Amino acid sequence: MLRSVYNLPQLLNLNRKQKNFPGIDLGDDHDRVCFQVTSTTSLHKVKATLRQFMDRTYFNSFDELYVLTLVKKQASYSQAAVNEIVGDRFAFNTKKHVIDLGDLLGLVAALRLPAQERILEEFQRILGEVDAYIAYSSDSIPDPTAITTNLQQIRMPQAVYVAELTINDKEVVAQARSSLSYKGKARSRTSVVKMALLLNDVHSDAWVCHDNKLFSFHDMETSGLISIVDEGSVERLDVSDLADSLETDNINVLKQLLTAEAREILKARHVRMQPKDRFFYFIANEEGQSERKEPWIGKQKATRRVYFARPSKKDPARIAHHQHLSFDLTFTKLGDDWFAQILPSWFYSFDGFRESNWHDDLLSQQKRLERNASVRNQVRFIAYFLSATDAGDEDGLAFQNLIEFDVAEDADDVADDADETSIADAADHQEEAA
């Protein structure tokens, strides 16, 4: 604004040239005019400015100095006191050179109209920036005090058993056709192994087949897997042999084995794995049940609906679709530790097991209603549910705590942490409730 009012196109903020340019704030060394901007109106300040000006011989660069006060200036300043400082080397007229915003406005008003408009525009821009800055810096969303992850710590089983498979695929499929009334074509090795086990009346899913070998966390003898492998080839490995391996194949076998183990554990608790997309979903505890609720403890004791047979609107006696709480469960190594990753979702079936034609639409409708808080609670509920599956096997796979970060500004606030750490005790409550 000073640029236009005083017609000083080269006027610069000297502080930008040199941090805290001493004595003066703005200067135009072409027209040899400079400004000191101050919020103090006293003669003392004017004198101090002039003293600096003289001491630093700024009069070599500037012929005129203005002192701009941001509040209303005094009625008058002593010219004699000023003269004493500047002597005859510089001219400073207190009446002319001490100015305030009122003087500035007077000068603006004296400009041509278009020039006034330009100043108005500039002024609006400045105000706009202030506006935007305030809008940006005034923070109305409270910062979170804790960040929960979907990473659940797990306890790895100690050992992995490996053995060579001895089955003849063709024979297995032929037998399955005759005695299991199997009709399809065996697509993968895994399904052939599954059939071989069923033919031996072994129903476990806690195994992985890879490279003509069968892997399991369970002893081959006690789990019945021995029926389809070469007994002499059974070997017991330490889990770390796979977990710390540099071969991606070994790591992948371990990840699959963890999923298979989880599948077996969850089967007993009426949580199924969908065979195609391999996610888990809650099913009814018994046939004909219209709703299944599970108790859990988040902040306090609560129950959560995990399965619901929604009646049709037209004909309430019929079921429109079954809604299942579902989740992806994958395992990953981060740094040196292993974690389960929980991704909650919903599954819509037409018969309690198979995907409804309207699954995609129903899912997107549901997800449109869900926000951070609800998804977070789903994760915490599933983690709680998984951690309560510790079936007494002290060496087996166990689910522990969710990783949580306390990000509160005063770290004393650990109320929510306490919630998570009480999961172990809560497991007992859960059993009682069951």
Add this chain to the structure above:
Amino acid sequence: MKLTTLAEPLLGFGTGTHVCPRTGIEHMGVYDKRDELRRTELRIGVVGRGEGVDLLDEWLAQCRSGIERKKESKLLNLFRGFGGINQSYGFLTRLINSPQYTRTLQKSEITAIVKLPSRPDRVERAVELYYEQIRFLAENRSVDVIVCVMPNEMFDSVTTSKEGEEGDSGLEHNFRRILKAKCMHLGTPLQLVREKTILITKQAGEQQDPATKAWNFCTALYYKGNRTIPWRLVEETAKLRSCYIGIGFYKSRDGETVSSSLAQVFDEFGHGIILRGTPVSIDKKNRHPYLSEDQAYELLRDALDEYDRALQHMPARIVIHKSSRFRDSERKGFLRALDEKGIRVKDFVAITDTDIRLFGDGDYPPKRGTMLAITETEGLLYTRGTVDFYKTYPGAYVPKPLKITVYEQDSSLENLCEEILGLTKMNWNNTQMDGRLPITLECARKIGDIMKYVSPTEKPQVSYSFYM
């Protein structure tokens, strides 16, 4: 594991900096106003049927005079009014359209196309129809950008297959992509709009509010027509001169071969160069495409040559963003190219999806900029999330973070994440500041979309404006 929140990167505008593109343009003017030679007029060519042309006229008039913000929303910064586009404000540019720059399509032709029984035929004929008029404008009129207005029924008929129609021949037919690829050699960027989008009515359903539409429409027109940039990233002056490269992969139209596409973002004006890679191999095990050592070497060598040609020196530092992990062969190839050109400082960064999620304990998801460092070379970055400036999470459900994995590493994980966060704001197709992917990968992906329709013998355009 360590959790931090990175600050929202600042963007540079005409007279200052701000975090938000819209606020910045409005208060401080477009960045290139510093350029004395910038153009202050934008000549717009128009192709559409009569009604469409009329609608566009009205829409442009609205854009010129400004559009009020969405009244019913309290989110003042997310739904900002559009202050208009003219020479004294914001974009500091005049939009010019006139009947001389307008080509009208005949209604009968449109009806004939809509009636064709097979979708590939409809797409082909529609492209042909627009192409003829676009070519006339590009060759005979001095226009900076051509707006194609699509009638609703035509848009529906080229995007959806009718029931009972014989299935597509396995070849992709995407009207937008084919048209952009076909018109590329004409050298004038295109902007496609639907009549439905520019019809000024009360806001309906899923559509954006008119002011937001105007922001996005005008910014894209400005960038495409002016060949310059409305904003840039504010970079520390002490930082090494870096060249950011994005590498993506795209399938051919028949889905048979996969090729790599590369995008470069390299000077302070954000001008990029686009290169097409060669067809690549697919890993038999997990079906992920990857580059052989020689392919990686050639791709990076060509990119560096282009950089040299444009700026007449070598960058001090190279950052490669890739949408999948770096294999040994790829690392070897890239390193060989860098070694040959004497570039010592480099960062190879894989940016992928992840199953890990974070949740705030309140109503809002983590902030954009939330970063979880898992190890020194592995971390999580939220590029979408709660935005303080918007005072909300401008998205649905919960945001998905990006997984950042670093291979050859000279910068810290945090620095690399800060750069990625900054590059998410450099998409001039979007004036909302929270893009999910950095422009390097976003651009590489868009290039792939269009490139699959460009014949291998044709020299593709180098500017992003022909692909966005």
